[in-house]
Amino acid sequence: MLPDLKIQQLRYVLTVVDERGFHAAARHLHRTQPALSMAVKELEQRLGQRLFEKGGKAELTPFGNYCLPRFRELVTQHDRLGRDIVARVDKRAGHIDMAAVPSVASRLMPTLLADFIALYPNLKVSLHDGNADYVRGLVAAGEVDLGLTSLWQEDEEFSFEGLIRDAVGVVCRDDHPFATRTELRWQELQGQPLIRNGTSRLLDNTAAEPLLAQSAFYISNMISLTAMLVAGIGVTTLPRLAFPEEYERLRFIPLTRPHVEREIGLLKPSRRSLSPAAQAMEAFITAQLVR
Amino acid sequence: MLPDLKIQQLRYVLTVVDERGFHAAARHLHRTQPALSMAVKELEQRLGQRLFEKGGKAELTPFGNYCLPRFRELVTQHDRLGRDIVARVDKRAGHIDMAAVPSVASRLMPTLLADFIALYPNLKVSLHDGNADYVRGLVAAGEVDLGLTSLWQEDEEFSFEGLIRDAVGVVCRDDHPFATRTELRWQELQGQPLIRNGTSRLLDNTAAEPLLAQSAFYISNMISLTAMLVAGIGVTTLPRLAFPEEYERLRFIPLTRPHVEREIGLLKPSRRSLSPAAQAMEAFITAQLVR
DNA sequence: GGCCATTGGTAAGAGAAGCTTATCGTTTCT
Protein backbone atom coordinates (compact mmCIF):
# COMPACT_ATOMS: atom_id res chain seq x y z
CA MET A 1 0.00 0.00 0.00
CA LEU A 2 2.45 2.63 1.12
CA PRO A 3 5.99 2.35 -0.12
CA ASP A 4 8.79 1.49 2.28
CA LEU A 5 11.01 4.49 2.80
CA LYS A 6 14.47 3.09 3.18
CA ILE A 7 16.46 4.55 6.02
CA GLN A 8 19.49 4.70 3.80
CA GLN A 9 17.77 6.83 1.18
CA LEU A 10 16.57 9.24 3.83
CA ARG A 11 20.05 9.43 5.26
CA TYR A 12 21.38 10.24 1.79
CA VAL A 13 18.94 13.13 1.47
CA LEU A 14 19.89 14.48 4.89
CA THR A 15 23.57 14.29 4.11
CA VAL A 16 23.20 16.01 0.75
CA VAL A 17 21.42 18.87 2.49
CA ASP A 18 23.83 19.03 5.41
CA GLU A 19 26.91 18.89 3.23
CA ARG A 20 25.31 21.25 0.71
CA GLY A 21 25.99 19.11 -2.31
CA PHE A 22 26.00 15.62 -3.76
CA HIS A 23 29.74 15.41 -4.10
CA ALA A 24 30.47 16.45 -0.53
CA ALA A 25 27.78 14.10 0.74
CA ALA A 26 29.17 11.24 -1.32
CA ARG A 27 32.62 11.80 0.14
CA HIS A 28 31.12 11.88 3.61
CA LEU A 29 29.17 8.65 3.08
CA HIS A 30 32.02 6.83 1.29
CA ARG A 31 29.92 6.47 -1.82
CA THR A 32 30.24 7.91 -5.28
CA GLN A 33 28.18 10.85 -6.38
CA PRO A 34 26.06 8.91 -8.93
CA ALA A 35 25.00 6.54 -6.17
CA LEU A 36 23.40 9.43 -4.33
CA SER A 37 21.92 10.96 -7.48
CA MET A 38 20.26 7.71 -8.35
CA ALA A 39 19.08 6.91 -4.85
CA VAL A 40 17.53 10.34 -4.49
CA LYS A 41 15.96 10.10 -7.89
CA GLU A 42 14.48 6.75 -7.03
CA LEU A 43 13.03 8.14 -3.82
CA GLU A 44 11.59 11.15 -5.63
CA GLN A 45 9.98 8.92 -8.18
CA ARG A 46 8.40 6.81 -5.53
CA LEU A 47 7.06 9.82 -3.69
CA GLY A 48 5.86 11.35 -6.95
CA GLN A 49 7.43 14.70 -6.12
CA ARG A 50 10.87 16.19 -6.45
CA LEU A 51 12.81 16.82 -3.27
CA PHE A 52 15.57 18.86 -4.88
CA GLU A 53 15.15 21.64 -7.41
CA LYS A 54 16.07 20.62 -10.89
CA GLY A 55 18.48 23.43 -11.68
CA GLY A 56 21.65 21.46 -11.06
CA LYS A 57 21.87 22.81 -7.52
CA ALA A 58 21.34 20.85 -4.35
CA GLU A 59 18.45 23.01 -3.18
CA LEU A 60 15.31 21.65 -1.63
CA THR A 61 11.89 22.18 -3.12
CA PRO A 62 9.09 23.32 -0.81
CA PHE A 63 8.06 19.69 -0.67
CA GLY A 64 11.61 18.74 0.22
CA ASN A 65 11.59 21.35 2.94
CA TYR A 66 8.47 19.78 4.30
CA CYS A 67 9.97 16.32 4.25
CA LEU A 68 13.42 17.11 5.57
CA PRO A 69 12.69 17.54 9.28
CA ARG A 70 10.49 14.47 9.21
CA PHE A 71 13.16 12.43 7.52
CA ARG A 72 15.64 13.66 10.06
CA GLU A 73 13.36 12.68 12.91
CA LEU A 74 12.89 9.17 11.61
CA VAL A 75 16.58 8.66 10.95
CA THR A 76 17.43 10.00 14.40
CA GLN A 77 15.06 7.55 16.03
CA HIS A 78 16.38 4.75 13.92
CA ASP A 79 19.94 5.55 15.00
CA ARG A 80 18.94 5.84 18.64
CA LEU A 81 17.30 2.42 18.44
CA GLY A 82 20.40 1.02 16.79
CA ARG A 83 22.68 2.33 19.50
CA ASP A 84 20.29 1.11 22.16
CA ILE A 85 20.26 -2.40 20.82
CA VAL A 86 23.98 -2.53 20.22
CA ALA A 87 24.49 -1.44 23.84
CA ARG A 88 22.41 -4.43 24.96
CA VAL A 89 24.28 -6.82 22.76
CA ASP A 90 27.59 -5.46 23.94
CA LYS A 91 26.49 -5.80 27.56
CA ARG A 92 26.75 -2.11 28.14
CA ALA A 93 23.09 -1.97 29.18
CA GLY A 94 20.52 -4.35 30.59
CA HIS A 95 19.74 -6.06 33.83
CA ILE A 96 19.92 -9.54 35.25
CA ASP A 97 17.54 -11.09 37.73
CA MET A 98 19.12 -13.83 39.77
CA ALA A 99 18.16 -16.13 42.60
CA ALA A 100 20.41 -18.11 44.93
CA VAL A 101 20.13 -20.24 48.01
CA PRO A 102 21.02 -18.26 51.15
CA SER A 103 24.45 -19.76 51.65
CA VAL A 104 25.50 -18.88 48.13
CA ALA A 105 23.80 -15.52 48.27
CA SER A 106 25.65 -14.51 51.40
CA ARG A 107 29.00 -16.22 50.95
CA LEU A 108 29.68 -16.30 47.25
CA MET A 109 27.62 -13.58 45.65
CA PRO A 110 29.01 -10.48 47.31
CA THR A 111 32.48 -10.74 45.82
CA LEU A 112 31.16 -12.39 42.68
CA LEU A 113 28.78 -9.52 41.98
CA ALA A 114 31.35 -6.91 42.90
CA ASP A 115 33.80 -8.39 40.40
CA PHE A 116 31.09 -8.74 37.78
CA ILE A 117 30.00 -5.14 38.08
CA ALA A 118 33.61 -4.03 37.87
CA LEU A 119 33.70 -5.77 34.48
CA TYR A 120 30.28 -4.55 33.28
CA PRO A 121 29.76 -1.26 35.07
CA ASN A 122 26.44 -0.46 33.41
CA LEU A 123 24.60 -3.70 34.02
CA LYS A 124 22.07 -3.92 36.82
CA VAL A 125 21.70 -7.05 38.92
CA SER A 126 18.87 -8.09 41.23
CA LEU A 127 19.46 -10.97 43.61
CA HIS A 128 16.69 -12.93 45.29
CA ASP A 129 17.41 -15.56 47.86
CA GLY A 130 15.43 -18.46 49.22
CA ASN A 131 15.59 -22.21 49.55
CA ALA A 132 16.32 -24.46 46.61
CA ASP A 133 12.65 -24.98 45.78
CA TYR A 134 12.04 -21.28 45.73
CA VAL A 135 15.02 -20.69 43.46
CA ARG A 136 13.87 -23.44 41.18
CA GLY A 137 10.39 -21.93 41.08
CA LEU A 138 11.66 -18.51 40.11
CA VAL A 139 13.74 -19.92 37.30
CA ALA A 140 10.89 -22.09 36.10
CA ALA A 141 8.48 -19.16 36.07
CA GLY A 142 10.95 -17.02 34.20
CA GLU A 143 10.97 -14.50 37.03
CA VAL A 144 14.72 -14.69 37.18
CA ASP A 145 17.26 -15.33 34.46
CA LEU A 146 19.61 -17.53 36.45
CA GLY A 147 19.60 -19.48 39.68
CA LEU A 148 22.48 -20.62 41.86
CA THR A 149 21.38 -23.66 43.82
CA SER A 150 21.62 -27.39 44.06
CA LEU A 151 19.30 -29.58 42.07
CA TRP A 152 17.78 -32.90 43.13
CA GLN A 153 16.17 -34.35 40.11
CA GLU A 154 17.19 -33.74 36.55
CA ASP A 155 14.49 -32.02 34.61
CA GLU A 156 13.96 -31.44 30.90
CA GLU A 157 12.86 -27.95 31.72
CA PHE A 158 16.17 -26.89 33.17
CA SER A 159 19.76 -26.96 32.24
CA PHE A 160 21.98 -27.38 35.31
CA GLU A 161 25.69 -26.97 35.31
CA GLY A 162 27.46 -28.08 38.46
CA LEU A 163 30.12 -25.68 39.68
CA ILE A 164 31.20 -26.39 43.21
CA ARG A 165 30.89 -29.37 45.53
CA ASP A 166 29.94 -28.63 49.08
CA ALA A 167 30.53 -31.38 51.69
CA VAL A 168 28.11 -31.87 54.57
CA GLY A 169 29.46 -31.82 58.13
CA VAL A 170 28.39 -31.50 61.71
CA VAL A 171 28.08 -28.16 63.44
CA CYS A 172 28.45 -27.99 67.21
CA ARG A 173 29.52 -25.66 69.97
CA ASP A 174 33.23 -25.33 70.78
CA ASP A 175 32.80 -27.16 74.10
CA HIS A 176 31.14 -30.18 72.52
CA PRO A 177 33.17 -33.41 72.48
CA PHE A 178 33.14 -33.32 68.65
CA ALA A 179 34.65 -29.86 68.57
CA THR A 180 38.25 -30.93 68.50
CA ARG A 181 37.77 -33.69 65.92
CA THR A 182 38.94 -33.21 62.34
CA GLU A 183 36.37 -35.59 60.93
CA LEU A 184 33.41 -37.68 61.99
CA ARG A 185 31.58 -40.77 60.84
CA TRP A 186 27.83 -40.83 60.59
CA GLN A 187 27.56 -43.56 63.18
CA GLU A 188 29.08 -41.30 65.79
CA LEU A 189 26.04 -39.03 65.58
CA GLN A 190 23.99 -41.85 67.09
CA GLY A 191 22.30 -40.58 70.24
CA GLN A 192 23.27 -36.94 69.69
CA PRO A 193 20.51 -34.28 69.99
CA LEU A 194 20.31 -33.60 66.28
CA ILE A 195 18.56 -30.51 64.96
CA ARG A 196 17.25 -30.78 61.42
CA ASN A 197 17.22 -27.77 59.11
CA GLY A 198 16.46 -26.81 55.55
CA THR A 199 19.54 -28.56 54.23
CA SER A 200 18.81 -31.85 55.97
CA ARG A 201 17.08 -33.33 53.01
CA LEU A 202 20.47 -33.52 51.35
CA LEU A 203 20.76 -36.64 53.45
CA ASP A 204 17.61 -38.23 52.03
CA ASN A 205 18.40 -41.53 50.36
CA THR A 206 21.81 -41.77 51.99
CA ALA A 207 23.13 -43.95 54.79
CA ALA A 208 22.60 -40.98 57.08
CA GLU A 209 18.85 -40.86 56.62
CA PRO A 210 17.90 -43.06 59.61
CA LEU A 211 19.73 -40.73 61.94
CA LEU A 212 17.39 -37.88 61.09
CA ALA A 213 14.44 -39.88 62.34
CA GLN A 214 15.69 -39.48 65.90
CA SER A 215 15.77 -35.72 65.56
CA ALA A 216 13.35 -33.81 67.75
CA PHE A 217 13.80 -30.36 66.19
CA TYR A 218 13.36 -28.87 62.80
CA ILE A 219 14.49 -25.25 62.44
CA SER A 220 14.29 -23.60 59.06
CA ASN A 221 15.52 -20.18 60.05
CA MET A 222 19.27 -19.82 60.09
CA ILE A 223 19.34 -17.24 62.88
CA SER A 224 17.23 -19.43 65.11
CA LEU A 225 19.29 -22.47 64.28
CA THR A 226 22.57 -20.86 65.21
CA ALA A 227 21.03 -19.50 68.40
CA MET A 228 20.12 -23.03 69.42
CA LEU A 229 23.56 -24.32 68.56
CA VAL A 230 25.25 -21.51 70.49
CA ALA A 231 22.93 -22.30 73.42
CA GLY A 232 24.24 -25.86 73.30
CA ILE A 233 20.79 -27.38 72.70
CA GLY A 234 22.22 -29.82 70.17
CA VAL A 235 24.18 -30.29 66.97
CA THR A 236 23.12 -30.05 63.33
CA THR A 237 24.40 -30.88 59.91
CA LEU A 238 25.15 -28.27 57.31
CA PRO A 239 27.04 -28.03 54.06
CA ARG A 240 30.33 -26.26 54.62
CA LEU A 241 29.25 -23.22 52.62
CA ALA A 242 26.20 -22.81 54.84
CA PHE A 243 28.26 -22.93 58.01
CA PRO A 244 28.19 -19.45 59.56
CA GLU A 245 31.85 -18.76 60.21
CA GLU A 246 31.14 -15.50 61.97
CA TYR A 247 30.04 -17.36 65.13
CA GLU A 248 33.18 -17.89 67.18
CA ARG A 249 31.74 -20.62 69.36
CA LEU A 250 30.61 -22.88 66.51
CA ARG A 251 32.72 -25.54 64.88
CA PHE A 252 32.35 -27.41 61.60
CA ILE A 253 33.54 -31.01 61.41
CA PRO A 254 33.42 -32.82 58.04
CA LEU A 255 31.46 -36.06 57.98
CA THR A 256 32.84 -39.13 56.20
CA ARG A 257 31.70 -42.62 55.33
CA PRO A 258 29.72 -42.02 53.39
CA HIS A 259 30.89 -38.70 52.11
CA VAL A 260 27.77 -36.59 51.45
CA GLU A 261 27.90 -33.42 49.48
CA ARG A 262 25.66 -31.17 47.57
CA GLU A 263 26.52 -29.82 44.17
CA ILE A 264 25.88 -26.18 43.71
CA GLY A 265 25.56 -24.96 40.17
CA LEU A 266 23.97 -22.65 37.70
CA LEU A 267 20.33 -23.31 36.94
CA LYS A 268 18.81 -21.87 33.78
CA PRO A 269 15.77 -22.66 31.71
CA SER A 270 16.61 -25.00 28.86
CA ARG A 271 13.80 -23.88 26.56
CA ARG A 272 14.20 -20.17 26.87
CA SER A 273 17.43 -18.43 26.02
CA LEU A 274 19.19 -15.77 28.02
CA SER A 275 19.33 -12.05 27.57
CA PRO A 276 22.75 -10.78 26.49
CA ALA A 277 23.33 -9.46 30.01
CA ALA A 278 22.42 -12.83 31.51
CA GLN A 279 24.73 -14.54 29.05
CA ALA A 280 27.54 -12.36 30.32
CA MET A 281 26.67 -13.31 33.88
CA GLU A 282 26.56 -16.99 33.06
CA ALA A 283 29.93 -16.88 31.38
CA PHE A 284 31.41 -14.88 34.23
CA ILE A 285 30.11 -17.18 36.95
CA THR A 286 31.22 -20.39 35.27
CA ALA A 287 34.63 -18.89 34.58
CA GLN A 288 34.94 -17.82 38.21
CA LEU A 289 33.70 -20.99 39.87
CA VAL A 290 34.98 -23.75 37.63
CA ARG A 291 38.57 -24.48 38.58
CA MET B 1 29.54 2.26 12.44
CA LEU B 2 26.09 1.06 13.35
CA PRO B 3 24.30 -1.16 10.91
CA ASP B 4 21.22 0.09 9.09
CA LEU B 5 18.14 -1.67 10.36
CA LYS B 6 15.92 -2.04 7.34
CA ILE B 7 12.32 -1.14 7.94
CA GLN B 8 11.26 -4.16 5.97
CA GLN B 9 13.17 -6.58 8.18
CA LEU B 10 11.65 -5.06 11.28
CA ARG B 11 8.21 -5.32 9.73
CA TYR B 12 8.86 -8.98 9.01
CA VAL B 13 9.71 -9.62 12.64
CA LEU B 14 6.59 -7.82 13.83
CA THR B 15 4.38 -9.74 11.45
CA VAL B 16 5.85 -13.09 12.44
CA VAL B 17 5.08 -12.30 16.06
CA ASP B 18 1.63 -10.90 15.37
CA GLU B 19 0.62 -13.76 13.10
CA ARG B 20 2.27 -16.26 15.43
CA GLY B 21 4.29 -18.01 12.77
CA PHE B 22 6.45 -17.61 9.71
CA HIS B 23 3.96 -19.19 7.35
CA ALA B 24 1.05 -17.05 8.45
CA ALA B 25 3.22 -13.94 8.31
CA ALA B 26 4.44 -14.85 4.83
CA ARG B 27 0.87 -15.21 3.61
CA HIS B 28 0.05 -11.86 5.17
CA LEU B 29 3.01 -10.12 3.57
CA HIS B 30 2.62 -11.79 0.17
CA ARG B 31 6.02 -13.36 0.49
CA THR B 32 7.15 -16.95 0.82
CA GLN B 33 8.13 -18.39 4.17
CA PRO B 34 11.84 -18.82 3.36
CA ALA B 35 12.06 -15.13 2.52
CA LEU B 36 11.08 -14.34 6.10
CA SER B 37 13.30 -17.02 7.60
CA MET B 38 16.30 -15.68 5.77
CA ALA B 39 15.54 -12.03 6.39
CA VAL B 40 15.13 -12.68 10.11
CA LYS B 41 18.26 -14.76 10.20
CA GLU B 42 20.20 -12.01 8.48
CA LEU B 43 18.95 -9.46 10.99
CA GLU B 44 19.82 -11.73 13.90
CA GLN B 45 23.32 -12.20 12.56
CA ARG B 46 23.82 -8.50 12.22
CA LEU B 47 22.61 -7.85 15.74
CA GLY B 48 24.68 -10.73 17.03
CA GLN B 49 21.77 -12.11 19.01
CA ARG B 50 18.84 -14.35 18.21
CA LEU B 51 15.42 -12.80 18.21
CA PHE B 52 13.48 -16.06 17.98
CA GLU B 53 14.10 -19.20 20.00
CA LYS B 54 15.77 -21.91 18.01
CA GLY B 55 13.30 -24.71 18.77
CA GLY B 56 11.42 -24.52 15.49
CA LYS B 57 8.78 -22.34 17.13
CA ALA B 58 8.16 -18.71 16.42
CA GLU B 59 8.80 -17.61 20.01
CA LEU B 60 10.77 -14.58 20.97
CA THR B 61 13.92 -14.74 23.07
CA PRO B 62 14.26 -12.31 25.99
CA PHE B 63 16.35 -10.20 23.66
CA GLY B 64 13.61 -10.40 21.07
CA ASN B 65 11.10 -9.33 23.67
CA TYR B 66 13.26 -6.36 24.44
CA CYS B 67 13.52 -5.41 20.78
CA LEU B 68 9.94 -6.00 19.71
CA PRO B 69 8.26 -2.91 21.16
CA ARG B 70 11.11 -0.76 19.91
CA PHE B 71 10.87 -2.23 16.44
CA ARG B 72 7.14 -1.65 16.52
CA GLU B 73 7.62 1.94 17.53
CA LEU B 74 10.03 2.65 14.72
CA VAL B 75 7.87 0.94 12.12
CA THR B 76 4.81 2.80 13.37
CA GLN B 77 6.57 6.11 13.04
CA HIS B 78 7.85 5.14 9.63
CA ASP B 79 4.33 4.31 8.50
CA ARG B 80 2.93 7.49 9.95
CA LEU B 81 5.53 9.49 8.06
CA GLY B 82 4.71 7.58 4.89
CA ARG B 83 1.00 8.30 5.18
CA ASP B 84 1.73 11.91 6.01
CA ILE B 85 3.85 12.42 2.94
CA VAL B 86 1.49 10.56 0.65
CA ALA B 87 -1.32 12.78 1.92
CA ARG B 88 0.70 15.81 0.86
CA VAL B 89 1.48 14.39 -2.52
CA ASP B 90 -2.15 13.44 -3.03
CA LYS B 91 -3.20 16.95 -2.04
CA ARG B 92 -5.12 15.69 0.94
CA ALA B 93 -3.09 17.90 3.27
CA GLY B 94 -1.08 21.07 3.05
CA HIS B 95 -1.69 24.76 2.66
CA ILE B 96 -1.31 27.37 -0.01
CA ASP B 97 -0.38 31.01 0.50
CA MET B 98 -1.66 33.25 -2.22
CA ALA B 99 -1.69 36.93 -3.07
CA ALA B 100 -3.91 38.79 -5.50
CA VAL B 101 -4.63 42.35 -6.53
CA PRO B 102 -7.79 43.66 -4.84
CA SER B 103 -10.05 43.40 -7.86
CA VAL B 104 -9.17 39.75 -8.35
CA ALA B 105 -9.27 39.04 -4.65
CA SER B 106 -12.77 40.40 -4.28
CA ARG B 107 -14.34 39.51 -7.61
CA LEU B 108 -12.73 36.27 -8.71
CA MET B 109 -11.33 34.56 -5.66
CA PRO B 110 -14.45 34.00 -3.59
CA THR B 111 -16.07 31.56 -6.00
CA LEU B 112 -12.70 30.26 -7.18
CA LEU B 113 -11.63 29.35 -3.68
CA ALA B 114 -15.02 27.93 -2.78
CA ASP B 115 -14.88 25.64 -5.79
CA PHE B 116 -11.28 24.71 -5.07
CA ILE B 117 -11.99 23.78 -1.49
CA ALA B 118 -14.94 21.71 -2.60
CA LEU B 119 -12.47 19.71 -4.68
CA TYR B 120 -9.72 19.53 -2.03
CA PRO B 121 -11.57 19.74 1.28
CA ASN B 122 -8.49 19.32 3.44
CA LEU B 123 -6.26 21.97 1.95
CA LYS B 124 -5.89 25.32 3.68
CA VAL B 125 -5.63 28.55 1.72
CA SER B 126 -4.45 31.98 2.84
CA LEU B 127 -5.15 34.95 0.60
CA HIS B 128 -3.31 38.25 0.83
CA ASP B 129 -4.30 41.25 -1.24
CA GLY B 130 -2.48 44.35 -2.28
CA ASN B 131 -1.39 46.24 -5.35
CA ALA B 132 0.54 44.59 -8.13
CA ASP B 133 3.92 45.56 -6.69
CA TYR B 134 3.02 44.12 -3.33
CA VAL B 135 1.87 40.86 -4.90
CA ARG B 136 5.04 40.67 -6.92
CA GLY B 137 7.10 41.28 -3.79
CA LEU B 138 5.42 38.49 -1.86
CA VAL B 139 5.97 36.03 -4.69
CA ALA B 140 9.59 37.12 -5.10
CA ALA B 141 10.28 36.73 -1.39
CA GLY B 142 8.70 33.31 -1.33
CA GLU B 143 6.15 34.47 1.21
CA VAL B 144 3.35 33.24 -0.99
CA ASP B 145 3.25 30.34 -3.39
CA LEU B 146 1.23 32.02 -6.12
CA GLY B 147 0.15 35.50 -7.12
CA LEU B 148 -2.76 36.64 -9.24
CA THR B 149 -1.91 39.98 -10.75
CA SER B 150 -0.85 41.73 -13.89
CA LEU B 151 2.78 42.01 -14.78
CA TRP B 152 4.54 44.88 -16.50
CA GLN B 153 7.96 43.76 -17.39
CA GLU B 154 9.00 40.22 -18.06
CA ASP B 155 11.44 38.92 -15.51
CA GLU B 156 13.68 35.86 -15.40
CA GLU B 157 12.75 35.41 -11.79
CA PHE B 158 9.07 34.84 -12.48
CA SER B 159 6.98 32.72 -14.67
CA PHE B 160 3.80 34.52 -15.65
CA GLU B 161 0.90 32.89 -17.37
CA GLY B 162 -1.75 35.25 -18.68
CA LEU B 163 -5.28 34.11 -17.96
CA ILE B 164 -7.79 36.89 -18.52
CA ARG B 165 -7.76 40.20 -20.34
CA ASP B 166 -9.36 43.12 -18.59
CA ALA B 167 -10.20 46.20 -20.67
CA VAL B 168 -9.85 49.69 -19.25
CA GLY B 169 -12.87 52.01 -19.31
CA VAL B 170 -14.21 55.23 -17.84
CA VAL B 171 -16.20 55.28 -14.62
CA CYS B 172 -18.64 58.14 -14.03
CA ARG B 173 -21.86 58.95 -12.19
CA ASP B 174 -25.17 58.03 -13.84
CA ASP B 175 -26.02 61.69 -14.51
CA HIS B 176 -22.78 62.37 -16.37
CA PRO B 177 -23.03 62.97 -20.11
CA PHE B 178 -20.92 59.83 -20.70
CA ALA B 179 -23.29 57.67 -18.70
CA THR B 180 -25.49 56.67 -21.59
CA ARG B 181 -22.64 55.98 -24.03
CA THR B 182 -21.68 52.40 -24.91
CA GLU B 183 -18.13 53.30 -25.69
CA LEU B 184 -15.75 56.23 -25.61
CA ARG B 185 -12.62 57.40 -27.33
CA TRP B 186 -9.68 58.65 -25.36
CA GLN B 187 -9.92 62.04 -26.97
CA GLU B 188 -13.33 62.58 -25.48
CA LEU B 189 -11.81 62.61 -22.03
CA GLN B 190 -10.07 65.85 -22.94
CA GLY B 191 -11.09 68.51 -20.40
CA GLN B 192 -12.83 66.08 -18.06
CA PRO B 193 -11.97 66.26 -14.33
CA LEU B 194 -10.01 63.01 -14.30
CA ILE B 195 -9.13 61.27 -11.03
CA ARG B 196 -6.06 59.01 -11.16
CA ASN B 197 -5.89 55.84 -9.12
CA GLY B 198 -3.66 52.86 -8.57
CA THR B 199 -4.57 51.33 -11.90
CA SER B 200 -3.79 54.45 -13.89
CA ARG B 201 -0.31 53.39 -14.68
CA LEU B 202 -1.80 50.80 -16.97
CA LEU B 203 -2.02 53.78 -19.34
CA ASP B 204 1.69 54.55 -19.17
CA ASN B 205 3.27 54.33 -22.58
CA THR B 206 -0.08 54.43 -24.35
CA ALA B 207 -1.79 57.12 -26.35
CA ALA B 208 -3.80 57.88 -23.24
CA GLU B 209 -0.82 58.92 -21.17
CA PRO B 210 -0.96 62.70 -21.92
CA LEU B 211 -4.50 62.82 -20.61
CA LEU B 212 -3.36 61.83 -17.16
CA ALA B 213 -1.13 64.84 -16.92
CA GLN B 214 -4.21 67.08 -16.65
CA SER B 215 -5.47 65.12 -13.69
CA ALA B 216 -5.63 67.02 -10.41
CA PHE B 217 -6.35 64.10 -8.11
CA TYR B 218 -4.68 60.82 -7.24
CA ILE B 219 -6.68 58.52 -4.96
CA SER B 220 -5.26 55.15 -4.11
CA ASN B 221 -7.99 53.95 -1.80
CA MET B 222 -10.93 52.39 -3.56
CA ILE B 223 -13.52 53.46 -0.99
CA SER B 224 -12.37 57.06 -1.21
CA LEU B 225 -12.28 56.90 -4.98
CA THR B 226 -15.85 55.67 -5.29
CA ALA B 227 -17.00 58.25 -2.77
CA MET B 228 -15.57 60.97 -4.98
CA LEU B 229 -17.15 59.51 -8.08
CA VAL B 230 -20.53 59.21 -6.37
CA ALA B 231 -20.15 62.80 -5.23
CA GLY B 232 -19.72 63.79 -8.87
CA ILE B 233 -16.27 65.32 -8.34
CA GLY B 234 -14.97 63.75 -11.53
CA VAL B 235 -14.48 60.60 -13.61
CA THR B 236 -11.76 57.95 -13.46
CA THR B 237 -10.46 55.04 -15.45
CA LEU B 238 -10.55 51.49 -14.18
CA PRO B 239 -10.21 48.02 -15.60
CA ARG B 240 -13.63 46.39 -15.86
CA LEU B 241 -12.86 43.88 -13.13
CA ALA B 242 -11.99 46.68 -10.74
CA PHE B 243 -15.25 48.52 -11.41
CA PRO B 244 -17.37 48.27 -8.27
CA GLU B 245 -20.70 47.06 -9.60
CA GLU B 246 -22.39 47.35 -6.25
CA TYR B 247 -22.63 51.15 -6.58
CA GLU B 248 -25.92 51.88 -8.38
CA ARG B 249 -25.01 55.38 -9.43
CA LEU B 250 -21.76 54.50 -11.16
CA ARG B 251 -21.40 53.51 -14.78
CA PHE B 252 -18.59 51.82 -16.69
CA ILE B 253 -18.02 52.78 -20.31
CA PRO B 254 -15.38 50.92 -22.29
CA LEU B 255 -12.69 53.03 -23.91
CA THR B 256 -11.57 52.39 -27.47
CA ARG B 257 -8.95 53.66 -29.87
CA PRO B 258 -6.61 52.59 -28.64
CA HIS B 259 -8.00 49.63 -26.78
CA VAL B 260 -6.10 49.39 -23.49
CA GLU B 261 -6.28 46.33 -21.31
CA ARG B 262 -4.36 44.68 -18.56
CA GLU B 263 -3.61 41.01 -18.54
CA ILE B 264 -4.24 39.24 -15.28
CA GLY B 265 -2.48 35.99 -14.76
CA LEU B 266 -0.77 33.58 -12.45
CA LEU B 267 2.59 34.66 -11.13
CA LYS B 268 4.94 32.09 -9.71
CA PRO B 269 8.65 31.94 -9.04
CA SER B 270 10.50 30.35 -11.94
CA ARG B 271 13.44 29.10 -9.90
CA ARG B 272 11.59 27.52 -7.02
CA SER B 273 9.02 24.83 -7.55
CA LEU B 274 5.60 24.59 -5.98
CA SER B 275 4.36 22.51 -3.12
CA PRO B 276 1.96 19.75 -4.16
CA ALA B 277 -0.93 21.78 -2.79
CA ALA B 278 0.16 24.85 -4.74
CA GLN B 279 0.48 22.71 -7.86
CA ALA B 280 -3.13 21.68 -7.41
CA MET B 281 -4.13 25.31 -7.04
CA GLU B 282 -2.20 26.32 -10.12
CA ALA B 283 -3.79 23.61 -12.20
CA PHE B 284 -7.22 24.45 -10.88
CA ILE B 285 -6.94 28.16 -11.54
CA THR B 286 -5.61 27.80 -15.06
CA ALA B 287 -8.30 25.25 -15.85
CA GLN B 288 -10.99 27.58 -14.50
CA LEU B 289 -9.82 30.79 -16.10
CA VAL B 290 -8.47 29.72 -19.48
CA ARG B 291 -11.35 29.41 -21.85
C1' DG C 1 2.66 -46.79 17.17
C1' DG C 2 2.75 -45.11 12.59
C1' DC C 3 0.79 -41.80 9.35
C1' DC C 4 0.07 -37.26 7.76
C1' DA C 5 -0.16 -32.37 8.12
C1' DT C 6 2.21 -28.43 9.60
C1' DT C 7 6.06 -26.17 11.45
C1' DG C 8 10.64 -23.77 10.40
C1' DG C 9 15.29 -24.33 8.18
C1' DT C 10 18.43 -24.95 4.00
C1' DA C 11 20.22 -24.80 -0.95
C1' DA C 12 20.41 -23.18 -5.59
C1' DG C 13 19.13 -20.17 -9.07
C1' DA C 14 16.57 -16.15 -10.96
C1' DG C 15 15.66 -11.43 -10.57
C1' DA C 16 16.02 -6.84 -8.63
C1' DA C 17 18.54 -3.31 -6.44
C1' DG C 18 22.55 -0.73 -5.53
C1' DC C 19 27.14 0.71 -6.53
C1' DT C 20 31.13 2.09 -9.56
C1' DT C 21 33.45 3.77 -13.61
C1' DA C 22 33.17 6.69 -17.42
C1' DT C 23 31.11 10.42 -19.69
C1' DC C 24 28.17 14.39 -20.65
C1' DG C 25 25.91 19.07 -20.24
C1' DT C 26 25.70 23.30 -17.17
C1' DT C 27 27.03 26.65 -14.37
C1' DT C 28 30.40 29.47 -12.04
C1' DC C 29 34.58 31.51 -11.04
C1' DT C 30 38.84 33.36 -12.79
Add this chain to the structure above:
DNA sequence: AGAAACGATAAGCTTCTCTTACCAATGGCC
Protein backbone atom coordinates in the same frame (compact mmCIF):
# COMPACT_ATOMS: atom_id res chain seq x y z
C1' DA D 1 37.23 32.28 -22.98
C1' DG D 2 38.90 28.58 -20.32
C1' DA D 3 38.98 25.72 -16.28
C1' DA D 4 36.86 23.71 -12.40
C1' DA D 5 33.04 22.01 -10.04
C1' DC D 6 28.44 20.59 -10.10
C1' DG D 7 24.73 17.11 -10.96
C1' DA D 8 22.71 13.82 -14.49
C1' DT D 9 23.11 9.67 -17.23
C1' DA D 10 24.61 5.00 -19.17
C1' DA D 11 26.65 0.51 -18.95
C1' DG D 12 28.43 -3.16 -16.34
C1' DC D 13 29.20 -5.61 -12.16
C1' DT D 14 28.31 -6.97 -7.46
C1' DT D 15 25.28 -7.82 -3.80
C1' DC D 16 21.02 -8.60 -1.90
C1' DT D 17 16.47 -10.60 -1.91
C1' DC D 18 13.07 -13.54 -3.33
C1' DT D 19 11.29 -18.02 -5.14
C1' DT D 20 11.19 -22.91 -5.96
C1' DA D 21 12.23 -27.24 -4.18
C1' DC D 22 13.55 -30.01 -0.52
C1' DC D 23 14.64 -31.52 4.36
C1' DA D 24 14.04 -32.26 9.47
C1' DA D 25 11.29 -31.95 13.48
C1' DT D 26 6.93 -31.64 15.84
C1' DG D 27 2.10 -32.64 16.88
C1' DG D 28 -2.33 -34.68 16.23
C1' DC D 29 -5.03 -38.47 15.03
C1' DC D 30 -6.83 -42.70 14.05
